[in-house]
Amino acid sequence: MSFESSIRGFAESALPAMSHPRYYLVLLCCLLASRCLAQQPLKLWYAQPAATWTDALPLGNGRLGAMVFGGVSQEHIQFNEATLWTGRPRPYNRPGAAQYLPQIRQLLAEGKQAEAEALAEQHFMGLKDHEESYAAAQAAWLQRVRAVPVAQATAATHAWQPLAIPTPNGWESAGLEGLDGAVWLKTTFDLPTAWVGKDLTLSLGRIRDVDFTYVNGQLIGTDEGISKKRRYRVPAAALRPGRNEVAVQVLNFYDKGGLIGVKEKQPVFVVYPEGSAPETGVPLSSSWQYWVQDAEPPLSPSYQASYQPFGDLRLDFSSAGAVTDYRRELDVSQAVARTSYVQSGVKFTREYFASAPAQALVCHLMADSKGKISLKARFQSLHAQAKIYRVDDHTLALAVQVRDGVLRGVSYLRVSAKGGKVTVTDTQIQLENVDEATLCLAAATSFENYQDATGQPEKLVAQALGRSQGQAYETLKTAHVADYQKLFQDFAIDLGHSPQEQLPTDQRILKFSPAADPALLALYVQYGRYLLVASSRAGGLPANLQGIWNEALTPSWGSKYTTNINLEMNYWPAEVLGLAACTAPLVQFIDEAAQAGQATAKSNYDAPGWVLHHNTDIWRGTAPINA
Template sequence: MPRRFVYILYVLFFSLTVCYSQEKQDLKLWYNTPSGDVWENALPLGNGKIGAMVFGNVEKEIIGLNEHTVWSGSPNRNDNPDALAALPQVRQLIFEGKYKAAEKLANEKIITKKSNGQMFQPVGNVELTFSGHENFQDYHRELDIDRALSKTSYKVNGVTYTREYFTSLPNRVLVIRISADKPGSISFEANFTSQHANNKIEVNKEGQLSLWATTSTHEGVEGKVDFNALLATKTVNGNTVQTEQGIKIEKVDEAILFVSIASNFEDYLNLNADERKRAKEFLNKALNKEYLELKSEHINEYQKLFHRVALDLGSSKAAEKPTNERLANFRNTEDPSFVALYFHYGRYLLISSSQPGGQPANLQGIWNGSMKPAWDSKYTININAEMNYWPAERTNLSELHEPFLSMVKDLSSTGRETAKTMYGARGWMAHHNTDIWRITGPIDGAFWGIWNGGGAWVSQHLWEHYLYTGDKAFLKSNFDILKGAAEFYVDFLIKHPYYPYLVVAPGNSPENAPEAHEGSSITAGSTMDNQLVFDVFSTAIQASEVLGNNDAFIDSLKVLKNQLPPMQIGKHNQLQEWLDDVDSPEDNHRHISHLYGLFPSNQISPYRTPQLFAAAKNTLLQRGDVSTGWSMGWKVNWWAKMQDGNHAYKLITDQLTPVGVNRGGGGTYNNLFDAHPPFQIDGNFGCTSGISEMLLQSSDEAVHLLPAVPDALHTGYVGGLTARGGFELVAMEWKNKELVVFTIKSKLGGNLRLRVPNTIEVIGNNTLKRGEGANPNPFFKTAKTAEALISSKSTIKPLQLAETFLYDIETTKGRTYTFKMSK
């Protein structure tokens, strides 16, 4: 058979597979009971600016409202100027082993005396009251994540009522359509409610329901965010009556509700916008369009993003059950399509909570019903906020990274003053937490807040975005941010008096504390701090090489990087968390921060650093599986990097377990929100990233396909995942954990190095050769990890890895390449 004809057959096969995969799966969360008053039962909608929680109650429907800029407080700073004078004494106490004394002094002189961060707050609720709907039948509610629509339907007295909801991506409004299969059957009252003390609810002169309020004053920072929500209605037949604080709809055939929300927030320094004018403009734009037009525009805009990736892992009878029942049974049954649903749900949540021009997804994405949410629903940047954006590049949602990258730019500005004021350092930095006002001072006490690696970590997202997109203009415009992160550590690092290294002091390994350090987290030269500084220096060096602007400062980074502590393998065959070998194999702390070097960084590799790789596995085993929801999400990624698909899948089942079942750990709520507990969205995003890492990795010098496929998912299909170097996995089918056929598109050109589980051949007139030596593609260049120091008591040995095959093929920008299993 001619090779060209074979190629055409494969292209046709892939086209059919993509359509089949997306149409076959019923990508819906659905339930046969209302949410009641349980917020975690409600279904989330969002467009990156507005968040809505749809309860689906029959008699009194509740739609919880959020807007991305509705936060307590106002522009403020929280640096502590006493830190600079106290810094030498804090360091001396650390070096003398007086950790508790150092922690006490840090609490007095370094931790902020001002705001510990402001709160993301709800706008209020839309409440729809339907009299006479007490006795309902045939109840159904759903969230269609293929179209970003929610729907509730039920029957009363022989009439079927349907409510459809969406938060329009292009039109900045929440839209609700209420219909019935019998004319004149729809009667209800619409109201706003709000928990804000300073609120005003009225019907304006246009007959629209208006909610206006100002956010809370918190920790001495005056609440100055004013916001306005407007609700307008369109009806077919029947009557609309205005009440003092609501709108009454009587005997209509159809009712369409429009909700717009806006605030006076311009940016983290300015509150100069006119919230009423903005809300009115958003509303009027939507009112000028027909419902079907709004719906079609929304679905089209959403599916441009969502349909980039398809995943089919097979199905079973378990998929026929309501979502809450599938969740309850998942750990004890075969339900592979539930994994695919959860993966897609993570992408849905990112699309819904993070859009260009908006605020980044916070601890709860864009959904919060409490005036005082857990951890203020801020941005915890010692893991959680970064985890939110792990799916952005690898699951083909690169432009949704923008709100986070924009926040990094803001922090590089506010963090410059913090670096100078508190530590006498150039460059910029951030501690472990921030908020909409971009605070960078240390909060919550020295045990948590003394960590200064927030800026170091978030800046790595700029580099990651470049590695996936190859956008040199973006890199050039952000180079000073990368350089500034390095400048801080050039000035902050200090020579350890008892070790031959430059160390971060004070530092810590986030939120953990060894008994040998008097139960204090404060330390010098923790492994995570060393890894972060290594990445900050390496990124600045590599970025300067790409841009061709090497200078003496960059040369100095190369010298300083060699003076950082190397990673160490301790007496328990573990990757040491601290500079001294004091880890306990009984420690099951939720943070395993020193495995940052395994993921999301690439300092630990099965091929380049096999002993460190083995030590990382021992650390994972010692820490255990069940933990908080976000911790289990991170572990899915780690076990994928370990090339252990079965253990990664075990962590997925642990995470997809109802809240309260995992003793001492997190799980998942009925609406598939991740539970710390309480709700934190990071675990959703972390697990979505982990599932993609099980199928494709690209951080270790090659595009590695099927690195960690579990037995439970031995056969499947995926299309649309992306890799570093601008490579897109257009389609891939595997069977019995081996590649059958796959196509890759090269968006940037250059060498494509493939690591695969079985031998393959390329279709068409292309040359595929065995991969040898360093990958010449610069996007896959890795900084050399220093040789590990190994305890004399260690018996570490490299792990036995599954056989893989390495191939190279030179690609041309814009072309696709198809491969198949070789016989």
Template sequence: MLWYDRPAEEWESQALPIGNGTLGATVFGGLARERIQFNEKTLWTGGPGVPGYDFGDWREPRPGALEAVQRRIDEDGGADPAEVAARLGQARTGYGAYQTFGDLWLEFPGAPGTADGYRRELDIRNAMATVVYTTQGTRHQREFFASYPDRVIAGRLSADRPGAVGFTLRYTSPRADHRVAAEGARLTVRGALAEGGLRFEAEVRVAAPGGTVTAGDDGTLTVAGADSAWFVLAAGTDYADTHPGYRGADPHRAVTEAVDAAARERYPSLVTRHVRDHRRLFDRMSLDLGGQAPAEEPTDRLLARYTGGDSPADRALETLYVAYGRYLLIASSRPGSPLPANLQGLWNHTTAPPWSGDYHTNINLQMNYWPAHPLALAETTEPLHRFITALRAPGRRSARRMFGARGWVVHNETNPYGFTGVHDWPTAFWFPEAAAWLAHHLHEHYRFTLDTGFLREVAYPAMREAAEFWLDTLRTDPRDGTLVVTPSYSPEHGAFTAGASMSQQIVHGLFTATLEAARELGDDPAFRDHLQRALDALDPGLRIGSWGQLREWKDDLDDPDDDHRHASHLFALHPGRQIEPDTPWADAARVSLDARGDGGTGWSKAWKVNFWARLRDGDRAHRLLAEQLMHSTLPNFWDTHPPFQIDGNFGAAAGVAEMLLQSHHGVVDVLPALPGRWPDGAARGLRARGDVTVDLVWRGGRARTIALTAGRDGAIRVRSGLFDAPYDTYDTTGAAAATGATEGREAAVRHEAGTVTLAALGGHTYTFTTRD
């Protein structure tokens, strides 16, 4: 629960978000009037409706431009970003920006300026925002939610005195591209964006038991004398994720059907369906870090008093932060949406959001989905997979026109309209590795679920095409004969070079994963041989520099005083799997991280939580989590870059999962980076690669109980300090649980100190407990 004792006055730091994956809203809780700012995720300016829109591809041929940059790098060892942008970049046309849909205002006539017992809260377990207060002896309550099953935002206003509910509902927008009409109990907003022509519609229907609803000529609905009132809102656009037009059906029919179907229901039925659907996802996983927040302490004051995890209240706040990250992912990404979570999830109150509210593919979009699998929300990745698939068609065009290559490519950032080319900001326009990084997410989905159908139909085709692009574009470094990416750029500083570490590590990860998938599916042996030869010749992007650091560039250019927010050359540590613990590469990564320091923007600190967890340093990972809460978290718990940017919420939540469970090297590694400030705790429903669900209890910094549920038959390797002392194991499934049988004991085979291998049966749960 997040709760506050006063209304929100500011959108970014105080309003409370609700969402169903496509529709989102923020609730303010004012007394004289309630503001409900709302969004529909596909409402974007720009795209093919803008004359001259070119998907970011070069508008005219540039023969020799790419080769000239490569020669400059070969001759001089690097090239200035402004020079490269002048040769290879271009100004954007029709890129567009994510839009607010507008605001619903509920205006209360004669409302006093103060109230008793005011409380504004967000119940994240039930995904319900509520406002309660008492004025003139009457207790008022408002509740709002965004329903995924019914495809609407719903709200209800009630009072403990009959006939005490009355208000005027109106719609406003910062754009003059629409018309508003009210008829009966329905308010309709309809229009088309001036830039790009995307058509949009929203409808609101109001019911007022015991009272009246009156439509005004000014496009308002007025409720009077009601015992309670409730409304449903649906919205949509004619966007479609199909290249090259990106247009589908007019939204009118779908919006009307959604709002009418919801309005025919009893309000309690809408609530029941919504809560049941949300908790089906939210309740899969839980975390207990031994925290306890004082019941009388509002969340903003609890956050202001946070001191770094020393108190039960601090640990409660850390637990809430992880749960809130899961809540935000459920709210901003659900199956069926044509777009994934953007830089702000799906919440935006303006026509010009920071960075257009777009999809930055040099980490930010990817970070949004880091917690999905380990924190048991695999379904939320479906919009990301759909988006990646939709990028392949325009990405092929960019690969062909800009590189003369097969496969597909996307650069530093993209929009809903297939922008896979470039713009001209020197330090953030060139990143053809983005498609390979996105393909990594497809393979990770397979590694967690072992869904071979998904691998064959969705993941592998995108992975193979991404690999073909690099097979066509890698060049031989004349200095040592290795294959390198050139030009390459380590975001977002330094010079353009050949073989920057991040570039090489991403391509290495792509080739490795594509080979694994090709072998699993039995794909073309000739292609596999070609890919293996390229992987063998590829510069791996791992070199130790003069002061013990993991080099950011192929040459030893690192400055030990560089504290840049990006630490991109550690991709091989996280989210990659090229660096294993207790190796020279891990030691060098530690040196680099120490030099970078614990500062940075919100998302940067979140990435560092994951880095330190992968290095098995739980205390340092926790220090970064504390930094995130103290300096990069707003009172409503949104992450701030600044400004608000949601990837920090998701990245830090994923970092906590990495502290408790890792599985990227083929072993279920239990409590690999447990910080000293969490000596006792429990987690239920964590997910490991190999389709394994893990429940944990630990005391005194050591695992006491580990329960593994296998999704399918097969061997499961498990590493834990629990196995270093006498322990018991049980197959606690079905009859075995009832009889206390120990069939699982024979299935666990000790390979070495601290590691066992379990011959698991799908659907069975195996529980290990310490004897002391």
């Protein structure tokens, strides 16, 4: 458990105690004296690699973000570039919306909520991307995927793969990230002899979005919508003695898909005689099989765009043997992460940082014996349109194109090494028996501004790596730390010390109380400051719902800008805690929203000035959404 994944529980335990007046007094004194207090050691550290994305250590320079897992045999660095979003510059405002406003208000005054929402959805809400072409495209796609006979769709000749059911967070959480379309799933159950000749009920919980459910090739039910629990009658005539097959064609148009189940005490995936309790039934196996029939449904209409992941860097190491003295840490005072361990008598150390001066993610690999570093570095990406290629003898590239939008991105990974051998192919960079190595990763997109997506990312990444080429690692690190500390060092907080500080951060959180570990509260404050510096720097975009870090093609709420509270919350402590410079992207954002919002004020309210509703995105859509 990391600081990030435990933060909610920590806050819940800390905040009630901090409501006592003496804590406010202590904090006030600390704030007033912040410039003259000695800074405590500011490190999050762990005795094991990250098991999940939320356990990884975040790095950022305001434009590039990375999550570092710290694995031993394989390092995983998931990275983002702040301007890689879906969508495009387009009209967001619905023409003539203002003329319906009096009628919507009247319906609300009369208590006719549903009628008001329906009218607003049709005539007042903003324009959705693809809304004009979607109906015809969806009808044609549905006709195509439904035309396949069930016997053909469930035949053993398909490349069936295992899938554990349910997937409460969608099949994306089971490794099928970004999958939309038509997917077939199947399992079997054995019919008890006592049930022969009886009608049964098949329970499948909730399904996203549409299902066509079959038993032994006979359609027994279909429904649509996440809120509906699927319980279908299975006529006795559709059953056979012994083994029976359940097959479900799931149609998922956007966001998360699959058999997501339902939270309730009684069994969910079960078959039982009609009129009986589910507890008396035969549970369906959690081990299903699936194959993807069609992964290209028409693009679903959407009010606004979503922030996207860029790619993943994997470092596969050749060293083997037992590992001791493992440590993974983030030095908040320097914005440098480290992984170190001893393997087969050799101490290996990696340092990572996201440099604003170099506009690159930097990873430095060291060993205390010469010639001990051997690895293969490779790119991965969730984007279906992704290409990996060789640039030169020291550089590998990843190019991506978002599916639902115009933006494309390019990332270059360049390596410099001492000793050994470096080989670059069209798929990887291989290091053999080197003494030490530095990897520099740059990434950029075609985003120019909210009205222009014609930039040249290849040129930008080449320029970024050109600035750092030939510089020694220590030079890059010194410049990075100096630049970061210009923002970070103007504030300090000291709430006291205790032996708990010697524990790994995850253990400190589990054992936390304000009296036993006051220094963790100070670290909590400084870690929050660190995250804002990492995700909001002058010249870039403001911190979004997830700062600058996102691993999913369909992140929660689009990982965009929720302007009724969340965007403001990102910046609440900025000026109080000495980070006024980090508000520059927010100020620019407000200026651009004011420009875009003038058209919305006119179209929706026939009013002068400007307006921004409760959500916006990189393209500065200011129209109302979600009636």
